Amino acid sequence: MTRKGPLLTLLGGGVLAAGLLVASINAASGQRDDAEQDLAGAGQETPSPAAESPEPEESPEPAEDSEPVTYVGWVDGGGASVAIIIDGDEATAYVCDGVTVEVWLNGPAINGELVLTGDDGELIGSYDDTEATGRTAALGREWTFTVEEVAPPEGLYAFADTIVGGAEVDGGWIVLPDGTQIGVLTVDGESGPAPELDLATGQVEVEGTTVTVERRGVGG
Amino acid sequence: MSTETQPPVAPPETRAWQLMLVPLLVGSLVALTLGVYGSLHEGTGVAVNIAGFTNHAAPTSAAKVTLTTGAVLFAVLQLLSSLVMYGKVPGVAAPSWIGGAHRWSGRIAFLLAVPVAVHCLYAAGFATFNTRVFVHSLLGCLFFGAFVVKMLGLRKDGMPGWFLPLFGGVVFTGLVGLWWTTAIRFFSTFGSPF
Numbered sequence: 001m002t003r004k005g006p007l008l009t010l011l012g013g014g015v016l017a018a019g020l021l022v023a024s025i026n027a028a029s030g031q032r033d034d035a036e037q038d039l040a041g042a043g044q045e046t047p048s049p050a051a052e053s054p055e056p057e058e059s060p061e062p063a064e065d066s067e068p069v070t071y072v073g074w075v076d077g078g079g080a081s082v083a084i085i086i087d088g089d090e091a092t093a094y095v096c097d098g099v100t101v102e103v104w105l106n107g108p109a110i111n112g113e114l115v116l117t118g119d120d121g122e123l124i125g126s127y128d129d130t131e132a133t134g135r136t137a138a139l140g141r142e143w144t145f146t147v148e149e150v151a152p153p154e155g156l157y158a159f160a161d162t163i164v165g166g167a168e169v170d171g172g173w174i175v176l177p178d179g180t181q182i183g184v185l186t187v188d189g190e191s192g193p194a195p196e197l198d199l200a201t202g203q204v205e206v207e208g209t210t211v212t213v214e215r216r217g218v219g220g
Numbered sequence: 221m222s223t224e225t226q227p228p229v230a231p232p233e234t235r236a237w238q239l240m241l242v243p244l245l246v247g248s249l250v251a252l253t254l255g256v257y258g259s260l261h262e263g264t265g266v267a268v269n270i271a272g273f274t275n276h277a278a279p280t281s282a283a284k285v286t287l288t289t290g291a292v293l294f295a296v297l298q299l300l301s302s303l304v305m306y307g308k309v310p311g312v313a314a315p316s317w318i319g320g321a322h323r324w325s326g327r328i329a330f331l332l333a334v335p336v337a338v339h340c341l342y343a344a345g346f347a348t349f350n351t352r353v354f355v356h357s358l359l360g361c362l363f364f365g366a367f368v369v370k371m372l373g374l375r376k377d378g379m380p381g382w383f384l385p386l387f388g389g390v391v392f393t394g395l396v397g398l399w400w401t402t403a404i405r406f407f408s409t410f411g412s413p414f
Contacts, residue, residue: 003374003375004375005323005374006370006371006372006374006375007371007372009326009327009330009371010371010372011367012327012331013330013331013334015337016331016334017334017337017338020334020335020338020339021338021342024338024339024342024343025342073282113281115281115343117343117344117345117347118363122344122347126282137352137353138353
């Protein structure tokens with residue numbers, strides 16, 4: 001066979017794909033390194049950011065590193081609520097209908113664009129200083145949304161642990177500006193509406209045990 | 221097909237299937253590899269940026285939608301030029317350059333689609349969380365698999381007459397389906413990618 005054209009076409013595509021894949025792996029691992037550094041920094045319980053030792057001045061931490069920003073609100077039509085936390089160039093979103101549907105999504109937040117993915121959904125949108133807008137799909141359903149930036153105690157709360165008695169508990173609560181809580185609690189794989197969270201103490205009763213739930217986005 | 225009396229080798233039907241075996245196997249392997257890689261590899265949500273759409277609200281998606289739309293336009297040229305080549309358009313005689321035009325429009329369409337696919341595979345992966353993304357994921361694997369079958373099949377003489385129309389048709393339909401399952405959504409959310 002002397003017809004090389006089609007083969008060269010395939011090879012050209014293959015080389016292009018391989019090159020982009022290598023570039024993507026580099027891009028992603030660069031971001032992962034950043035994220036690991038952030039996590040390492042956040043994991044140290046933040047005992048004293050600036051006090052006591054003069055060492056922090058020598059740390060290479062970029063000064064522009066700002067606090068995480070939280071956006072929450074209903075999807076258009078009100079069938080579910082969305083919380084998005086943007087921490088530097090990383091974002092986490094929680095989409096929840098308050099009954100059984102809850103999905104966690106992660107991805108980059110770069111140049112005002114969100115492309116978040118997870119096992120059971122995705123979220124594509126954009127954000128600025130006051131709001132985030134876009135589309136999200138979770139467990140087979142799709143919504144559009146525009147959600148606003150909020151400050152504590154509004155925001156996203158989450159809990160995931162094994163409680164006294166051995167039950168695996170996983171919960172998420174979105175607290176809206178009007179005080180409404182939309183949450184789903186999963187106990188040993190069974191999902192249902194989450195019990196009301198006491199925002200003053202962060203406590204909630206699960207299966208007869210009182211657990212403390214943390215607001216996501218502060219300190220990591 | 222020329223009007224030579226008899227093909228010099230073997231009964232034509234067995235030979236056709238033998239000829240198709242390798243292209244079909246390689247194409248299936250490609251489709252399978254894409255699907256398996258997309259399922260196993262955890263979507264990173266990030267990949268190398270393709271082009272400069274930095275002023276757009278969703279720059280990565282804008283770039284992907286633009287590349288895919290470009291690929292579809294060149295694929296339409298593919299369909300038209302192949303119809304002309306085989307004399308299927310009444311009153312239009314195939315000009316001498318039509319073969320070259322067909323080959324190059326195909327190459328451009330394919331090369332436009334590759335970066336989009338790499339991004340989908342690497343940043344998102346094979347997803348099944350709703351019908352749209354499931355169909356999209358399946359079509360992505362089908363498209364590149366069928367394209368490989370067609371390219372490898374092109375290199376062999378003696379292929380049955382339905383080979384190119386069938387695989388060309390699958391490739392074209394696959395690409396339009398890929399475009400349809402994503403770009404429509406983008407256009408309705410953001411409007412123009414520019």
